[in-house]
Amino acid sequence: xxxxxxxxxxxLMAERGxxxxxxxxxxxxxxxxxxxxGAAISLTSDGxxxxxxxxxxxxxxxxxxxxxxxxxxxxxxxSTGGMVVQDVDLAAASAPRWMMYAPQAxxxxxxxxxxFPVRIGAANFGALSLYRENPGHLSDAQTSDAYLMASVIxxxxxxxxxxxxxxELAKELHGQSGLDFRVHQAAGMVAVxxxxxxxxxxxxxxxxxxxxxxxxxxxxxxxxxxxxxFDSLLDSWxxxxxxxxxx
Amino acid sequence: xARETLLIITLVELADNLVDDYDVIDVLTVLSDRCVETVDxxxxxxxxxxxxxxxxxxxxxxxxxxxxxxFQIQVDEGPCVDCxxxxxxxxxxxxxxxxxRWPRFTPRAIELGFTSVNCVPMRLRxxxxxxxxxxxSHEGQLAVEDVAVARGFADVATIAILQHQSSLNANTLNEQxxxxxxxxxxxxxxxxMVRQAADSDMDExxxxxxxxxxxxxxxxxxxxxxxxxxxxDPGTLDVLKPKRA
Numbered sequence: 151x152x153x154x155x156x157x158x159x160x161x162l163m164a165e166r167g168x169x170x171x172x173x174x175x176x177x178x179x180x181x182x183x184x185x186x187x188g189a190a191i192s193l194t195s196d197g198x199x200x201x202x203x204x205x206x207x208x209x210x211x212x213x214x215x216x217x218x219x220x221x222x223x224x225x226x227x228x229s230t231g232g233m234v235v236q237d238v239d240l241a242a243a244s245a246p247r248w249m250m251y252a253p254q255a256x257x258x259x260x261x262x263x264x265x266f267p268v269r270i271g272a273a274n275f276g277a278l279s280l281y282r283e284n285p286g287h288l289s290d291a292q293t294s295d296a297y298l299m300a301s302v303i304x305x306x307x308x309x310x311x312x313x314x315x316x317x318e319l320a321k322e323l324h325g326q327s328g329l330d331f332r333v334h335q336a337a338g339m340v341a342v343x344x345x346x347x348x349x350x351x352x353x354x355x356x357x358x359x360x361x362x363x364x365x366x367x368x369x370x371x372x373x374x375x376x377x378x379x380f381d382s383l384l385d386s387w388x389x390x391x392x393x394x395x396x397x
Numbered sequence: 398x399a400r401e402t403l404l405i406i407t408l409v410e411l412a413d414n415l416v417d418d419y420d421v422i423d424v425l426t427v428l429s430d431r432c433v434e435t436v437d438x439x440x441x442x443x444x445x446x447x448x449x450x451x452x453x454x455x456x457x458x459x460x461x462x463x464x465x466x467x468f469q470i471q472v473d474e475g476p477c478v479d480c481x482x483x484x485x486x487x488x489x490x491x492x493x494x495x496x497x498r499w500p501r502f503t504p505r506a507i508e509l510g511f512t513s514v515n516c517v518p519m520r521l522r523x524x525x526x527x528x529x530x531x532x533x534s535h536e537g538q539l540a541v542e543d544v545a546v547a548r549g550f551a552d553v554a555t556i557a558i559l560q561h562q563s564s565l566n567a568n569t570l571n572e573q574x575x576x577x578x579x580x581x582x583x584x585x586x587x588x589x590m591v592r593q594a595a596d597s598d599m600d601e602x603x604x605x606x607x608x609x610x611x612x613x614x615x616x617x618x619x620x621x622x623x624x625x626x627x628x629x630d631p632g633t634l635d636v637l638k639p640k641r642a
Contacts, residue, residue, distance in 0.1 A: 153450035234572050271582030272625035293571050298449030331454070331465060331585045335599060338589020338625070348586045348625050374589075374599070 155295065159183055159302055176306055177206040180278060180299045184292045188260070188281035190214040191303055192225040194274055196347050200226060203276070203307070212258045213281055216251060223251040224265030225277040232274065236264045239285035261285040266300040268307065271334055273349035275307045312356035333366055336373035344382040354380065358387055400435065404546065407431040411553055420616035421561045421577050422584060423607065425456035425554055432550050433458045436543045438515065438531040440464050443554055444477050445519075445527035445578055448571035452481060452527070455581045461600060463509050467502070467532070475502035477528045480516035484525040486548070487516040489538040510534045515544070517551040521559070526574060529554055580618040587621035587631065594632035609634040 162182060166175035180189035188210035191203040200218060205211040217223035227235045227248075237247040240261055246252035255263060264280040278300045280288075288296065309315070333355065340351040359369040372378040372389075381388045411431070414424050425443045432441035442457035442464045454468035471477045476487045476499070491513050492503050506514070515531040529551040531539075539547070558577050559570075584606070591602035606624070610617045623629035 155449055156451070234569075234575075269579065271579060271586045272622060273586075290569075290571075293569060294448040297447065297571055297575055298451075301447065301449070301451075330469060331582075334582050334585035335589035335592070338586040338591075339593040340589075341586075341625075342590050342593035342631065348590075374592075 153298075155298055156302070159299065176303055177204040177210065180280065180296075180303070181206040181210075183299055184280055184288070184295045186280045186292070187283045188213070190225065190279045190281075191268070191276060191307075192217075192229065192279065193276040193307065194229045196349065198230065200229065200276070209259055209281055209283075210279070213255055213260055213263070214279065216254055216258065217279075220248075220250050220254075222248045223255070223279075224248075224263045225279040226265075228265030228267045228277040228279075229274060232267050232269060234264070234266055236262070236287075238262045238287050241285070255281075259283060262287075264288060264296065266296050268300050268304045270304050270308065270352065271348065273337075273347070273352055275304050275349070278303055308352060308356060312353045312360060314356060314360040330367050330370065332370035332374055336370035339373055340380045343380045346382075351380075404435050407435055408553075411557075415553075415557060415560055418616070419557075419561070420580075420610065420618050421557055422456055422580050423610065423617040424557045426607075428550060428554055428557070429456050429458040432529070432531065432547070433460075436531060436546050436550075437533070437537070437539055438543075439511070439534045440532040442468060442530050443519075443527060444468060444471070444481070444530065445558070445574055446481060446525070447578055448575060452478060453578050453581065455527075455577060459600075461603070464532070467506055467509065467511075468530075470502045470505050471530075473501060474499045476514045476516045477530050480518050480528045480530075481525055484518050484520060486518060486544070487514065488544055490514050506532070512536065513538070515539055515547060517544075517547050519551045519555045521555055521570065524570070526555065526558070526570070580621075583618060583625060584621045587624040590624055590631040591634065594630070595634070605634045 159179060162179045163175045166178055177189045177191055189206040190210040190213065192200050192214065193203050194200055202214045202218065205214050217225055224235055237252060240246065240252045240263060241256040260281045260283065262282040262285050266278045268275045268277055278296065280296060336355055337348050337351040340355060341348045344351065355369060356366060359366045369378065376390065378387060378389050411428060429441045429443060433439065440458050440460045443455050444452050445455050446452050452472055454465060457464040476490060480487050492507050492511060494503050494507065511532045511534050513533045517529045518525045519527040519529060529547065531547060558573055561573065587606060588599055588602040591597060591605055592599055595605065597605065606620050607617055610620045620629065624631045
């Protein structure tokens with residue numbers, strides 16, 4: 151079900167267009183939709199290495215560089231802990247949440263920083279960081295928008311990593327729930343079939359669905375009913391010609 | 398067993414659950430099962446809204462496959478969507494394709510054998526956070542007492558989410574909801590792994606995970622996380638492997 155706010159996000163994304171990496175609009179839309187002074191998206195590899203995906207402006211770029219250098223800050227903590235984190239006054243005199251990050255972030259011009267995990271179940275993609283030049287908490291509406299944005303980003307990153315165009319995303323979220331449980335169940339099955347993480351399996355399923363011009367839910371159904379499986383030795387998908395249990 | 402007795406036993410069971418450290422998805426699944434036993438319905442389920450308004454299924458009575466299917470259609474339209482958006486209960490709605498209401502949901506629900514639906518919103522401080530759904534496959538309407546019990550269950554479900562241990566660390570209701578909803582996704586991912594590794598169907602996979610959680614006095618979500626992070630072998634639940642290096 152596409153909510154009104156989700157439609158707002160998509161129309162903003164369409165307005166902003168995409169850069170070569172197809173990601174630029176995600177950060178500027180995140181800053182704009184939450185009405186904050188900067189936004190950055192970081193990605194986390196299976197080995198917990200953090201890289202920057204995009205930054206909305208110079209402030210966000212400075213803070214993201216700082217965080218990657220220090221390995222400390224909102225994005226780092228949100229993505230490793232899987233929880234929403236915040237420091238609502240980076241220049242406060244009392245012990246800051248992030249000892250090294252806070253004073254340098256404040257010096258760069260930020261007074262509050264927020265980290266939202268970007269995840270789909272157990273698949274941890276990274277974090278959305280939001281910055282403001284004034285101290286204080288997010289409003290309820292801003293918090294709600296940040297969560298929604300993080301969920302859009304999770305699905306967008308999945309699209310990017312699986313090589314399908316980001317434009318497909320809006321269509322997909324309109325047409326069906328992006329939270330179809332069959333896709334998650336299928337990812338679990340493929341993770342075991344291919345001895346890979348659930349995150350890698352989610353990407354692989356999407357890549358295959360896109361390559362075969364198949365609906366994601368249709369492929370998921372085939373995996374669950376064992377009509378299609380991923381063979382790790384052959385490193386390819388095997389389609390069972392007739393129905394029945396392949397075991 | 399007399400209905401009143403069953404109701405008391407159920408409330409005591411749920412209250413017991415809510416005192417200790419509990420798994421929110423497990424409690425909501427138990428609650429859905431008990432709804433079917435104490436209210437005159439054939440299937441029940443809980444849907445919650447993500448911050449931003451997207452509805453997602455989080456728990457259902459043991460008749461899970463049919464219900465999940467209905468919930469997926471509901472994500473686009475249906476009694477739960479209306480109940481959530483309006484914040485008002487839907488009482489004894491008889492499914493009828495000719496009335497034009499929910500053109501996708503209604504025929505599918507009828508095909509699956511359901512004849513009527515009830516839905517109660519889960520509300521907290523003026524905000525609707527989700528809805529409790531009831532599906533009936535037999536003639537007859539819910540009595541006034543049934544509807545009252547259904548409302549009571551919706552309140553218990555709301556409390557289960559608010560009082561959850563992980564919520565104590567959560568700053569906001571949004572974070573509590575987000576955690577519960579993400580737990581459900583982790584459980585679905587783990588179910589797929591168990592299905593593949595243990596060659597079981599999805600319901601069996603879920604039952605195994607619940608059984609393992611019970612036997613080891615662990616939360617259902619914790620078991621699911623252990624499976625997807627590779628510290629618990631999905632093929633041999635109840636057998637713990639050393640953490641992968």
